[in-house]
Amino acid sequence: MRPCLLAVAIFPAIIAAAGIAAQPAHAERYVVLASTTSVENSGLLARILPQFEAQTGIRVRVVAQGTGQALATAAHGDADVVLVHDPAAEAAFLEQGHGVTRRQIAWNDFVLLGPAADPAHVGGTHDIVAAFRRIAAGKSPFVSRGDRSGTDAFEKRLWKQAGIEPKSSWYKEIGGGMGADLNMAAATDAYTVSDRGTWLSFANKRSLAILVEGGRDLLNRYDVITLNPAEHASERTADAAALADWLAGPQGQSAIASDEVGGQKLFHPMSDPEP
Amino acid sequence: MLHTILLSLAVSLTATAAAALIGLPLGALLAVRDFRARNAVILAANALLGLPPVVVGLALYLLLSRQGPFGVLGLLFTPVAMTLAQFLLALPIVAALTHRAMTSLWDRYKIELRISGASLARCIAILLRIGRREAITAVLAGFGRTVSEVGAILIVGGNIAGVTRTMTTAITLETSEGNFGRALAYGFIVIGISLAVSATAFAFSRGPKFWSHV
Numbered sequence: 433m434r435p436c437l438l439a440v441a442i443f444p445a446i447i448a449a450a451g452i453a454a455q456p457a458h459a460e461r462y463v464v465l466a467s468t469t470s471v472e473n474s475g476l477l478a479r480i481l482p483q484f485e486a487q488t489g490i491r492v493r494v495v496a497q498g499t500g501q502a503l504a505t506a507a508h509g510d511a512d513v514v515l516v517h518d519p520a521a522e523a524a525f526l527e528q529g530h531g532v533t534r535r536q537i538a539w540n541d542f543v544l545l546g547p548a549a550d551p552a553h554v555g556g557t558h559d560i561v562a563a564f565r566r567i568a569a570g571k572s573p574f575v576s577r578g579d580r581s582g583t584d585a586f587e588k589r590l591w592k593q594a595g596i597e598p599k600s601s602w603y604k605e606i607g608g609g610m611g612a613d614l615n616m617a618a619a620t621d622a623y624t625v626s627d628r629g630t631w632l633s634f635a636n637k638r639s640l641a642i643l644v645e646g647g648r649d650l651l652n653r654y655d656v657i658t659l660n661p662a663e664h665a666s667e668r669t670a671d672a673a674a675l676a677d678w679l680a681g682p683q684g685q686s687a688i689a690s691d692e693v694g695g696q697k698l699f700h701p702m703s704d705p706e707p
Numbered sequence: 708m709l710h711t712i713l714l715s716l717a718v719s720l721t722a723t724a725a726a727a728l729i730g731l732p733l734g735a736l737l738a739v740r741d742f743r744a745r746n747a748v749i750l751a752a753n754a755l756l757g758l759p760p761v762v763v764g765l766a767l768y769l770l771l772s773r774q775g776p777f778g779v780l781g782l783l784f785t786p787v788a789m790t791l792a793q794f795l796l797a798l799p800i801v802a803a804l805t806h807r808a809m810t811s812l813w814d815r816y817k818i819e820l821r822i823s824g825a826s827l828a829r830c831i832a833i834l835l836r837i838g839r840r841e842a843i844t845a846v847l848a849g850f851g852r853t854v855s856e857v858g859a860i861l862i863v864g865g866n867i868a869g870v871t872r873t874m875t876t877a878i879t880l881e882t883s884e885g886n887f888g889r890a891l892a893y894g895f896i897v898i899g900i901s902l903a904v905s906a907t908a909f910a911f912s913r914g915p916k917f918w919s920h921v
Contacts, residue, residue, distance in 0.1 A: 464784060469883075473880075473883060473884055478868065491869075493784065493865075494867060494868065495784060495865035495866070495867055496866070497865075508773055508774045509772075509773035509774065509778070510772050510773050510783050510784070609883055610883075611880075611882070611883025612882075612883050614885065615882070615885065618885075634884065634885045635884060635885035635886050635887075636885025636887065664773070
């Protein structure tokens with residue numbers, strides 16, 4: 433009989449634990465930010481958002497999905513504000529009437545990573561399109577996000593510029609986030625494109641190194657977009673606007689400016705001049 | 708980190724408890740009472756054993772999204788959605804395994820139970836009591852599925868730090884950041900919890916005599 437009593441006693445304990453753990457989800461004031469994986473994986477948001485939360489009492493729930501998915505999530509009304517980095521997709525998003533205000537809040541640059549051995553001999557240049565041509569010519573392994581993210585859109589544009597259609601024998605599209613992409617590139621000694629912020633904070637670099645950087649076409653701009661209240665008004669619309677304003681405003685910008693990992697700046701505020 | 712562990716326990720245990728609450732009597736009922744849809748339900752329960760978790764996650768995401776039929780509930784990206792997903796995954800396991808065990812027990816005891824005039828509810832209760840070891844195994848199998856699951860809760864939960872991040876989804880994130888040490892640490896904790904729950908349930912199923920030998 434006793435085990436039965438114990439089982440009966442455990443049930444309320446389980447429900448209580450569930451209640452306690454579920455508390456944040458229902459009790460607090462929050463907004464849902466759908467963001468790229470690069471600002472999440474690099475830890476930027478985890479480091480700067482607590483300042484916003486302390487100042488306003490609004491918790492920011494970050495769902496990191498990659499630009500394409502983040503915009504789709506916001507279009508459905510499942511997020512309150514987006515932080516993305518694909519100009520073409522953003523323009524379409526605004527045109528379709530899902531978003532209203534777009535503001536750039538940060539920039540960094542993309543880099544081409546590759547094995548230190550550099551079989552395609554692309555190292556040390558600024559011309560990434562030429563590097564892509566060499567990689568394709570030598571059929572060197574290349575890992576691609578393939579997930580409609582901002583980074584993926586950027587990389588696909590470069591292949592178009594190079595006039596090349598990558599073949600799956602050496603071009604691996606994983607349909608995953610920046611971290612998964614970097615893990616595969618590190619493990620298979622492949623080339624890949626990444627934003628500098630995620631790369632600097634990545635903990636499994638192995639023999640990968642930055643081979644091409646610094647060209648003006650490698651600029652990577654991050655924009656925050658608030659949603660169209662005519663489409664998806666909710667009790668969180670005002671708080672979402674507050675978050676967007678904070679990120680673009682002096683406090684958010686100074687938080688981004690002072691954020692660094694190991695002495696390196698991962699993201700630049702708007703006050704830093706673009707190259 | 709503590710919240711991550713607590714949330715994992717809360718979601719998995721609640722989902723398993725709910726699956727047990729419904730699945731155990733359901734499995735026994737399927738063994739005891741014949742009704743028109745019975746074979747269809749048994750077939751469904753066994754077929755759903757192979758339900759891919761990520762598909763459940765996707766289906767639930769579409770249902771709970773603001774554009775979906777249940778969007779007004781605002782459950783997407785909350786622990787409730789995660790618990791629901793895991794409940795849907797654990798229920799067929801508990802029901803199907805319980806049904807299989809209760810069928811052989813019912814064959815053995817149905818004559819006595821029928822003669823005693825026991826009601827349907829009483830038969831179910833007695834069968835579950837007699838076959839409590841098999842019942843516990845079924846519930847454990849359900850728990851094993853929920854505590855190790857990651858695909859569904861990643862989709863419906865969104866892996867939000869401090870809100871919907873469990874140990875398994877944290878492993879996904881730490882791995883994608885290259886922090887393999889932390890990922891493994893979470894992994895060991897999940898394994899430890901799984902072992903502890905299995906051992907506890909096993910000890911209870913053996914009864915008080917078991918403890919005198921430990």
